[in-house]
Amino acid sequence: MINILVISDNVELVSHMQTLHKKLKGIDFKIDYRFSVVNKNPDGLLSLGMTCVDVKDTEAVASIVNNYDLVISAHCKQIFPKELVENVRCINIHPGLNPYNRGWYPQVFSIINKMPIGCTIHEMNEHVDHGAIIYQRRVDVYSDDTSLEVYNRVQNAEKELLNEYFKSLVLGSYKATKMKGDGNYNGIEDFNKLCELDLNHYGTLSEHLDILRALSHGEFSNAYFTNCSGDKVYLKLDFIHRRMK
């Protein structure tokens, strides 16, 4: 029996993975789903039958190591500790094309620094988004994309990889390849810094459009400046397309 634990804070990925169990026909397996304890809004995950786990808790880690053969992290809000990744096979589904823009919100940084973007399924080690690469898929970025369009394209690519390789991931029948270099990493503090617009920043209009579209993601309030009354004023880009025919 292969015992699998999926730890995810992403409703869409979990819903998708739950449709893939049929791909494991003929394999003796059990899959449990958990969300991370730091998730402040787990309603959607609770409605998928999930319960919570704290991967920073020593007893929880020991229990995972003793009871599971494979842990799949699918957009988990907690970073897995060394004790977990070194004692059970852990793989991560990451919304970025490692080693480029590892860490937070890869597509935001790719829109600005033009590094490739896509998704990566990789073995986990103690560093963030860093282990050997199992499967990857690159996606395009267009000049009229905001962060949201690129993110949706990345998430579709993640689902495609899962459709194609779920069985191989469960069985461990893949060849993982060491990353070519460490690439670069962006933390949440880099994202927060980007959000605080510097109104004296010099650059081309194209560079400024890139910053604003990278920080535009549906209903999220990201980019802001502070007005003369000391209030934060948030802004985002909304592209309107007109066909010229």
Ligand code: 0FX
């Ligand atoms: O599932 P996910 O892409 O993110 C999760 C975790 O929340 C995150 O901590 C972890 N690093 C990642 C691998 O998995 O969903 P999300 O809703 O947190 O973010 C989705 C996108 O939404 C993100 O790429 C950029 C955008 N976003 C998100 C937040 C919270 C914003 O533009 N502003 C925000 O404040």
